[in-house]
C-alpha cells in the first residue's frame with residue numbers, strides 16, 4: 085500500500101474545524117451526557133473497587149463468623165455498578181441516536197440547498213450512502229460512547245496502577261511489564277488500524293458510487309450486455325474491502341493476542357511471587373486475588389485506551405469528510421452577489437457580459453462574455469452544438485447556478501435572477517418526476533393554487549386525456565422517478581409543471597425528446613399559447629422544425645454567442 089502523504093496545513097486546519105463542529109453537536113446533548121457521566125462515575129467506582137472487594141470477601145469467607153456489614157457493602161457495590169452501567173449505556177445510546185439524526189439532517193440540508201454547480205462535481209464528493217450510513221454514525225459514536233470508553237479505560241489504567249502499588253509495591257514491578265507492552269502495542273494498533281480503515285472506507289465509497297450509478301442505469305447495462313462485467317467489477321471492490329478489513333482484524337487480533345499472552349505471563353509471575361509472599365505472611369490470599377485482578381484490569385484498561393483513541397481518530401476523519409461535503413455544497417453561495425427581493429415586472433431577460441466556469445473544470449469557461457437581450461413575450465430558440473453552453477446559459481437564467489460577483493449579470497423583468505419568488509418555469513433536459521401523485525408533481529411547491537390551476541396547465545400541454553385514464557386520475561401515484569408513466573407522459577407533466585402560476589419566462593430544454601406526434605403537436609400548441617399570453621419562451625433545441633416556430637434564434641459556439 086502506498087505511503088499516506090503527510091497532512092497539509094489546510095488539512096490540519098480542516099480537521100480542527102471539523103472536530104470543533106462535531107463537539108458542538110455533542111455539547112447540545114450536555115444534559116443527557118451529564119447524567120450519563122454521573123452513571124459512568126458510579127459504574128467506574130464500582131468497577132475499580134470490585135477486585136479489592138472480592139479479595140476481602142475471599143479473606144472473610146475463611147473466618148468462622150461472616151462480616152455482615154462487608155457482605156452488605158459488597159451487595160450495594162454490585163447494585164451500584166449494575167445500575168450505573170445500565171443508565172450509562174441507555175443514555176449514551178440515546179444521545180448518540182439524536183446526534184446521528186441531527187447530523188443526517190445537517191447533511192441533507194446541505195445537499196438539498198446546495199448550489200447545483202458544485203454538486204455536479206460528483207467525482208470529488210463522497211457518496212451520500214457512505215456519508216449517511218457510515219461516516220455520520222462513526223463520527224457520532226466517537227463523541228459519545230468512544231469518549232466515555234476513553235475516560236473509563238484511562239481512569240481504569242491509573243486506578244489499576246495505584247491499587248497495585250498500594251496492595252504490594254514489591255509485586256508491582258512484575259505488573260509494570262504490562263504497561264510498556266500495552267503502550268507499544270497501542271501505538272502500533274491504532275496506526276495500523278487507522279491506515280487500513282481509511283483505505284477500506286475509500287474502496288467502500290468507490291463501490292457505493294459504482295453500484296448507485298450502474299443500478300440507476302440498469303437499462304444501459306442490460307442493453308450493453310455488461311452484467312457479468314459489472315458483477316465482476318463490484319466483486320473486485322468487495323474483495324478489496326474484505327482484504328483490507330482482514331488486515332484491520334489481524335492487526336487488532338495480533339494486539340489482543342499479544343496482550344492476552346503478556347497478561348498471562350505477568351499473572352503467572354505474580355501468582356508465583358505473590359504465593360511466596362503469602363507463605364511469608366506478607367500478603368493474604370484475598371489481597372493476592374485483588375492484585376491479580378487489578379493486573380488484568382490494568383491490561384484491559386490500556387487496551388481500551390488504544391481502541392478508543394483509534395475510534396476517536398476515525399470519528400474525526402469522518403467529520404472532516406462530512407463537513408467537507410457540506411461546505412463544498414454551500415461554497416459558491418458565499419461568493420454569490422447579494423440579491424434584490426424585487427419581483428420581475430415583465431418577461432424581459434437581460435444577460436450582460438456573463439462568464440461562467442464550473443468549479444470542477446478550472447481552465448475552461450462554459451460561457452465567455454455572453455450578452456443577450458430578450459424582450460418580454462419573445463419566443464427564442466437557443467441553438468448550438470453539443471457542449472456549446474445552452475443548458476448552462478438557461479440554467480443561469482433560471483437561477484439554478486448562483487453567479488459569483490464579477491461574473492456578469494442576469495436579470496429577468498429587471499430583477500436579479502435567483503430572487504426568492506421563482507419567476508422562471510423550467511422543463512429540464514432529463515425531466516424526472518417524484519414519487520408523488522400527478523397533482524402533487526404538477527403543482528410541486530405550489531399546491532395551494534389548487535386543482536383548477538392543475539387542470540389548466542395539463543389542458544394546455546395536452547396531458548389531461550391520459551391523466552384521466554390513470555387509475556385515480558390526478559391522484560394516481562407516478563412511482564419513483566415517474567416509473568409508472570411513459571417517457572412522453574412524464575415529459576408532458578414536466579411541461580405542465582413549468583407553466584403553473586403563469587410565470588413570465590419559461591425555458592424548455594430539448595422539449596421534443598420522448599414526444600410522439602401528438603406531443604410534438606402539444607409543443608406547437610404551447611408555443612402558440614405562449615405567443616398569445618405574452619410569455620417569454622426560451623427553447624433549447626436541435627430541431628429545425630421547432631426553430632422555425634420561434635421568433636428568432638441565438639446560436640452558441642464554445643460558450644460564446646456567434
Ligand SMILES: Nc1ncnc2c1ncn2[C@@H]1O[C@H](COP(=O)(O)OP(=O)(O)OP(=O)(O)O)[C@@H](O)[C@H]1O
Pocket residue numbers: 201204205442443444445450468469470471472473474475476477
Ligand atoms: N457539471 C459540470 N461540470 C463541469 N463541466 C460541465 C458541467 N456541465 C457542463 N459542463 C461543461 O460545460 C460546457 C457546456 O455544457 P452545456 O451542458 O451547457 O452544453 P449544451 O450546449 O447544453 O450541450 P448539449 O446540447 O449536449 O445539451 C461543456 O463543455 C461541458 O463539458
